[in-house]
Amino acid sequence: MSIRKKITSKPWLPMLIWIIGIILVWEIAATIVSVTKRTPENVLPHLYQIFGQIFSTKAVSSGKTATMLVLDSASKTLFRAAIGFITGTVLGFVLALIMKISKLAEKTIFPYLMLIQMVPILGMAPIILSITGDINTSRIVIAAILTFYPVATNTLAGFNAVEREKYDLMYSYAASKYTIYKKVLIPYSIPYFFTGLKISAPMAITASILVDTLQGDGGLGSMLSQSLKHAMSIYVFWLIVFFSAFIGIFSSYFMGFLEKAVLPHKRKTKIKRKDDAV
């Protein structure tokens, strides 16, 4: 095989070229914008300008550099998002379990589970804030509600996807209900559960950032809105946009990584039709 063929057959090559292409398009657009617009840094700054901020030592707000500021507020936001995410995950899993155990509960709750996704929870953020009274609690509640729905529906889909034969086998062993759940249903539903987690992890972060914008006590969202109002350098805004995009993507990948860590036997085989339950 020639060297050229060796390089072109690498699986990561198309990915690399796509990313280079996107960066090129961005830079060309940024160059056009910088000539034509009055305030190019508001519309589309050059990438090096944004990432230059990471290494700049100039203080943007209260003696902190842009990187320190972003990381500081990100740690606050992410911590709250994580608590809400974990709460929602546990609740979602337990609810799915309850719905599997009792047909009655499933029939009663499931239509409302469908309705919950119609309720604009993010739009309701201010209301939840006024009910709970505390910004931190409301952040956790909102992140939990957003997490809860995909986890519950996907896990339930996993429970319901268990084939008849598996039950028959367990019945022939005279297995108790507890054993069936422990040995068959719960292990079977775990990949579906992780599909739910992959969907809800970025949502929990979005929720946490959005709630930040409501009240200024630090966090990515409040920095975002302050920077938009030109209370500090606009590059902080761009840095936050990139950073939140990155953690959104990363959180989803992190769930995939966890899945692989928990389920070694899933590393090769792909689960098909897994998103159908959403």
Place this chain on the structure above:
Amino acid sequence: MSRKLKRKKSLWYRIHQNEKVQSAETVLLPLLFGFLFMIMWQTQKLHTLLHTDTFTLPLPSRILTIIADNSDKIMLNVNATVIVTLAGLVAGSLIGYGIAVLAALFPKWGSCGLKIIAAFNAIPIVALAPVMTNWTKDVSNHADIRSMVAKIMVVTIVCIANMSINAYRGLTELKPFSEDLMCSYAASKRVTLIKLRLPNSVPYIFTALKVAVPSSVISALVSEYFAEYIVGVGRQIRENIVLAQYSSAWAYIVVACLIGIIMYAVLMIAQSFMLKKRA
């Protein structure tokens, strides 16, 4: 299983197994649950449970009166939100489907491109909305038009990723041997696309839309927060909260839920019509 060994099934069991009773249960149980919930809300039991008062969580009767009294103003905002949602949904789904078709035709480059688009899906709406507002500053001199364009663009981006990923699965996950059959007919790529891939992707389109409809409503509401022009259901929720008019805010929340529910119901009806022939 021990039940089967009994000579007579108990009456309760027989009632429970009856098909008519079962189908009645699926309708009645949720209704009963909702009814109980509303009663608890109206009689303020819910308020004691959540440690809140009728000011922050108004009674359903009060919310309904407000909706009835302000129907003109509410309809104005509903129109703005629905236009944004639908325009974004249609544009995003069409673009997303187009991308999926391209990706299916050129799988080597396409599947990688889709991975990047899927990554875009994880970008929070709160980061997208202000960027779009900045980008559309020069679209028009009227604040209402340019903020509408910005909102539509946010919804479009949210829909593109979702539709392209699902449609790509529909276009590529074909029934076994069907591709070989097309090959044995010496069918061209174009014919395979039209006769095999496109029809195969229809159920996947609905899977995508089922996710896209709620998320496009929500992204429309959230993008209104960051828009210049103050209009739309989402923005009104926020404006009313800032003014501490919680009951009006609740009225808009109920309206926002209704928009989502109605659009979802329309989608379900469309799905049952479109997929009827396949059953």
